[in-house]
Amino acid sequence: MVLVLALGDLHIPHRASDLPPKFKSMLVPGKIQHIICTGNLSIKEVHDYLKTVCPDLHIARGEYDEEIRYPETKTLTIGQFKLGVCHGHQVIPWGDLDSLAMLQRQLDVDILVTGHTHQFTAYKHEAGVVINPGSATGSYSSITYDVNPSFVLMDIDGLRVVVYVYELIDGEVKVDKIDFKKTTGSNT
Amino acid sequence: MMISNGIEDEEKWLAEGIAGIQHNAFYLHRALDSNNLREALKYSALLLSELRTSRLSPHKYYELYMRAFDELRRLEMFFKDENRHGCSVVDLYELVQHAGNILPRLYLLCTVGSVYIKSKEAPAKDVLKDLVEMCRGVQHPVRGLFLRSYLAQISRDELPDIASEYEGEGDTFMDAVEFVLQNFAEMNKLWVRMQHQGPLREREKLDKERNELRDLVGKNLHVLSQIEGVDLEIYRDTVLPRVLEQVVNCKDELAQYYLMDCIIQVFPDEYHLQTLETLLGACPQLQSAVDIKTVLSRLMERLSNYAASSPEVLPEFLQVEAFTKLSNAIGKVIEAQVDMPIVGAITLYVSLLTFTLHVHPDRLDYVDQVLGACVKKLSGKAKLEDSRVTKQVVALLSAPLDKYNDIVTALTLSNYPRVMDHLDAATNKVMAMVIIQSIMKNNTCVSTSDKVEVLFELIKGLIKDIEGTSTDELDEEDFKEEQNSVARLMHMLYNDDPEEMLKIINTVWKHIMAGGPKRLPFTVPPLVFSALKLVRRLQVQDGDVAGEEVPATPKKIFQLLNQIIEALSVVPSPELALRLYLQCAEAANDCDLEPVAYEFFTQAFVLYEEEVADSKAQVTAIHLIIGTLQRMNVFGIENRDTLTHKATGYSAKLLKKPDQCRAVYACSHLFWVDDQDGTKDGERVLLCLKRSLRIANAAQQMVNVTRGSSGPVTLFVEILNKYLYFFEKGSPQITGAAIQGLIELIKTEMQSDSTTSNPASDAFFASTLRYIRFQKQKGGAMGEKYDPIKL
Numbered sequence: 001m002v003l004v005l006a007l008g009d010l011h012i013p014h015r016a017s018d019l020p021p022k023f024k025s026m027l028v029p030g031k032i033q034h035i036i037c038t039g040n041l042s043i044k045e046v047h048d049y050l051k052t053v054c055p056d057l058h059i060a061r062g063e064y065d066e067e068i069r070y071p072e073t074k075t076l077t078i079g080q081f082k083l084g085v086c087h088g089h090q091v092i093p094w095g096d097l098d099s100l101a102m103l104q105r106q107l108d109v110d111i112l113v114t115g116h117t118h119q120f121t122a123y124k125h126e127a128g129v130v131i132n133p134g135s136a137t138g139s140y141s142s143i144t145y146d147v148n149p150s151f152v153l154m155d156i157d158g159l160r161v162v163v164y165v166y167e168l169i170d171g172e173v174k175v176d177k178i179d180f181k182k183t184t185g186s187n188t
Numbered sequence: 189m190m191i192s193n194g195i196e197d198e199e200k201w202l203a204e205g206i207a208g209i210q211h212n213a214f215y216l217h218r219a220l221d222s223n224n225l226r227e228a229l230k231y232s233a234l235l236l237s238e239l240r241t242s243r244l245s246p247h248k249y250y251e252l253y254m255r256a257f258d259e260l261r262r263l264e265m266f267f268k269d270e271n272r273h274g275c276s277v278v279d280l281y282e283l284v285q286h287a288g289n290i291l292p293r294l295y296l297l298c299t300v301g302s303v304y305i306k307s308k309e310a311p312a313k314d315v316l317k318d319l320v321e322m323c324r325g326v327q328h329p330v331r332g333l334f335l336r337s338y339l340a341q342i343s344r345d346e347l348p349d350i351a352s353e354y355e356g357e358g359d360t361f362m363d364a365v366e367f368v369l370q371n372f373a374e375m376n377k378l379w380v381r382m383q384h385q386g387p388l389r390e391r392e393k394l395d396k397e398r399n400e401l402r403d404l405v406g407k408n409l410h411v412l413s414q415i416e417g418v419d420l421e422i423y424r425d426t427v428l429p430r431v432l433e434q435v436v437n438c439k440d441e442l443a444q445y446y447l448m449d450c451i452i453q454v455f456p457d458e459y460h461l462q463t464l465e466t467l468l469g470a471c472p473q474l475q476s477a478v479d480i481k482t483v484l485s486r487l488m489e490r491l492s493n494y495a496a497s498s499p500e501v502l503p504e505f506l507q508v509e510a511f512t513k514l515s516n517a518i519g520k521v522i523e524a525q526v527d528m529p530i531v532g533a534i535t536l537y538v539s540l541l542t543f544t545l546h547v548h549p550d551r552l553d554y555v556d557q558v559l560g561a562c563v564k565k566l567s568g569k570a571k572l573e574d575s576r577v578t579k580q581v582v583a584l585l586s587a588p589l590d591k592y593n594d595i596v597t598a599l600t601l602s603n604y605p606r607v608m609d610h611l612d613a614a615t616n617k618v619m620a621m622v623i624i625q626s627i628m629k630n631n632t633c634v635s636t637s638d639k640v641e642v643l644f645e646l647i648k649g650l651i652k653d654i655e656g657t658s659t660d661e662l663d664e665e666d667f668k669e670e671q672n673s674v675a676r677l678m679h680m681l682y683n684d685d686p687e688e689m690l691k692i693i694n695t696v697w698k699h700i701m702a703g704g705p706k707r708l709p710f711t712v713p714p715l716v717f718s719a720l721k722l723v724r725r726l727q728v729q730d731g732d733v734a735g736e737e738v739p740a741t742p743k744k745i746f747q748l749l750n751q752i753i754e755a756l757s758v759v760p761s762p763e764l765a766l767r768l769y770l771q772c773a774e775a776a777n778d779c780d781l782e783p784v785a786y787e788f789f790t791q792a793f794v795l796y797e798e799e800v801a802d803s804k805a806q807v808t809a810i811h812l813i814i815g816t817l818q819r820m821n822v823f824g825i826e827n828r829d830t831l832t833h834k835a836t837g838y839s840a841k842l843l844k845k846p847d848q849c850r851a852v853y854a855c856s857h858l859f860w861v862d863d864q865d866g867t868k869d870g871e872r873v874l875l876c877l878k879r880s881l882r883i884a885n886a887a888q889q890m891v892n893v894t895r896g897s898s899g900p901v902t903l904f905v906e907i908l909n910k911y912l913y914f915f916e917k918g919s920p921q922i923t924g925a926a927i928q929g930l931i932e933l934i935k936t937e938m939q940s941d942s943t944t945s946n947p948a949s950d951a952f953f954a955s956t957l958r959y960i961r962f963q964k965q966k967g968g969a970m971g972e973k974y975d976p977i978k979l
Binding site for chain 2: 012013014015016017018021043045063064089090092093094098099101102105106108126127139140142143145
């Protein structure tokens with residue numbers, strides 16, 4: 001069982017002052033093995049904070065990130081899964097699943113983590129799964145109205161990944177889960 | 189040399205004294221064992237003579253005294269048992285007065301006196317009075333203090349208190365009080381007299397010796413507090429006035445400081461509350477060297493704790509007007525002690541403020557009053573430079589924040605900003621950060637433009653360069669932290685009412701616009717997003733209020749936004765400004781304001797043309813422009829055409845060919861919008877795709893020429909994927925044949941000798957083909973569509 005935290009689009013301090021306290025109290029150091037971040041933190045303090053939650057931190061560059069050296073895309077392997085991350089402002093039309101599927105084929109990953117729309121989605125298509133963890137601070141987006149703060153926790157176990165989505169709705173944390181199974185053998 | 193000799197000598201004398209006592213004690217014990225009164229008296233007198241020495245320091249004298257004390261206990265037991273010595277206590281009382289020297293005589297007298305009182309053959313008060321007066325015979329400070337201390341010790345259990353066995357006709361607790369007060373007064377006099385004994389150069393040694401003896405004097409106050417008959421009335425009318433009289437009249441700073449503190453610590457807080465005026469009235473009468481502020485601070489601390497532990501007494505505080513009395517007393521002390529340094533005065537006010545916050549937290553007028561007194565004290569002086577003073581002022585300003593957990597309350601204190609004005613620039617910023625952190629920690633919302641105005645005045649050190657400072661002197665990390673804090677703060681300024689919210693935004697803008705080029709990149713974005721959130725709120729609300737002039741409309745806010753973003757040109761921050769303009773364009777689109785949206789796009793393009801020079805930045809910028817434009821539905825045909833034409837043009841002019849290729853095929857989406865009213869111009873889509881194909885070809889050839897081999901076929905695969913996208917959407921211009929052709933092209937390229945194999949593009953092509961197969965196998969309409977494509 002490997003826990004992977006996926007979050008992004010915090011937009012601190014331009015659009016939000018901090019993570020919601022209820023989220024902060026859940027992100028306890030030492031419980032998570034990897035963090036995948038879709039970008040737009042956007043300042044170093046947020047980077048440093050995420051590092052304390054888990055030192056294995058993978059970030060893709062968002063268009064507001066202070067650190068310009070984050071990569072445009074990144075891929076990594078965790079257990080039996082290949083994961084990729086890209087902020088998403090590069091994939092036009094924004095939020096379009098078919099265009100994201102193309103990126104997924106290009107990166108050749110089972111799970112593509114992407115952001116920019118501030119809207120949580122978890123979508124299975126031919127090439128794999130696209131997950132958008134939304135905005136961890138619920139910050140303003142020109143694309144999505146009424147953004148609720150959200151993040152995703154993936155539990156990778158063998159060929160199975162359970163995706164837990166945590167959403168802060170009216171002050172309460174609501175959890176939902178989706179199961180994905182990978183068929184044996186890599187995608188040729 | 190002298191001093192070490194002195195210590196050695198003292199040790200010697202002490203040893204001699206102890207030996208003397210032991211020697212006579214031996215014979216004393218023998219006398220006691222044989223019930224020989226005469227002998228007993230003789231040897232105890234000899235023993236007590238050792239206490240006549242003046243060569244010992246108080247510390248050493250005490251050791252001698254304790255040994256004598258032990259022997260006197262045995263003697264007392266002997267005296268008590270008349271059967272053993274056959275002498276009545278009355279006679280005994282007379283007999284011991286024949287002892288040769290006065291000191292032994294008095295020790296023996298006190299010892300007998302104790303027995304006398306216990307025998308009840310005379311009223312306790314008579315014996316006590318006699319003894320306390322007789323002790324006047326010893327005027328040497330150290331000897332007299334120990335003698336009287338002995339008297340106090342042995343009489344302790346025989347004081348005629350309420351319900352004590354020694355209470356009787358004419359014998360009341362008032363007599364006990366009188367006795368103790370007199371003993372106390374005499375002891376204090378002796379103690380003070382020590383001050384004038386030694387030569388001036390031995391001042392330090394003298395102070396040390398005096399301090400060693402102070403508890404002997406203070407013990408009397410303790411005894412007074414234990415007398416049951418002493419209730420509030422007696423304390424107020426008799427005890428306190430007499431004690432204070434002694435304290436004030438002795439005019440000795442060491443005694444005054446110790447005794448004032450003793451009074452405060454020993455007697456109940458309830459008494460202090462009710463005698464506040466008397467107690468405080470003594471303060472200005474004390475010697476100017478007395479550290480009265482510590483005394484007052486401790487008093488206020490005790491009273492604060494009293495209030496905290498027993499909330500039911502709070503009304504009493506109000507009733508006795510504790511705050512007013514303390515406040516006046518402090519004022520008088522500060523006035524009287526002209527030489528008191530500022531740090532002393534401010535420390536006093538900090539104590540008073542702490543007291544007020546504990547006892548009267550709801551009385552903001554009191555809190556403001558204390559701050560006002562500080563302002564008065566600080567005014568007329570230059571900006572504070574002494575770090576101890578600034579530390580105290582910061583403590584003063586932080587106390588209300590900590591107490592109220594709510595900056596809004598502190599903002600209503602009219603003197604709060606005035607105190608802050610007296611801080612030097614650096615401390616002002618420290619305090620400003622404290623204020624911001626308090627707001628963030630408590631999640632406080634500042635909800636009116638008036639409060640925001642006061643707040644931003646308070647933190648102005650962070651907002652702009654105030655006189656005498658410049659941002660150049662600052663450490664970059666610190667500066668960033670400061671400005672990011674200000675940015676975070678802006679999200680705590682909020683009101684549900686759009687009119688008020690707009691006022692807040694205008695107030696903030698007014699303050700931050702003067703921040704200068706270093707600050708604007710930090711402060712402008714959060715303000716812009718606050719404004720955009722307001723626009724969205726208004727947009728979602730139901731229609732206009734007919735006929736009313738409504739200040740808060742999206743249009744007005746967009747005008748303000750234009751101004752705000754334009755300010756970034758002085759930094760200059762073209763990339764940031766471009767992003768913000770695009771955000772505004774989208775918001776204007778959602779409000780159906782075509783000209784406003786167009787204007788924002790124009791601004792973005794101008795920045796792109798003139799200011800964004802870095803090639804990597806250009807790639808990101810053009811994608812943002814394309815992505816935003818793709819979502820616009822407010823533009824009419826003309827405007828849309830102009831903008832898409834520009835976007836496509838710039839895409840093709842990017843520096844690197846692969847970037848050009850990708851930007852151009854991204855533009856294809858500008859001509860195909862999936863919702864029902866959206867453009868679906870298949871021809872122009874195809875034109876874009878073909879153009880990007882041409883660019884990809886050219887890129888391949890370039891690589892061929894420069895490196896002697898073909899580059900990866902990735903670009904072609906990407907374009908293929910785009911063809912599939914529009915093919916599936918049903919664009920008639922994208923035919924199965926075209927796709928087939930592209931597939932063959934890629935295969936050929938990949939198999940060609942000159943192509944370097946690239947696993948990534950191989951995998952990409954493979955997964956694309958796999959996708960096509962998948963779609964074919966779907967069957968139904970999609971399967972049919974894909975049927976002509978052969979793999």
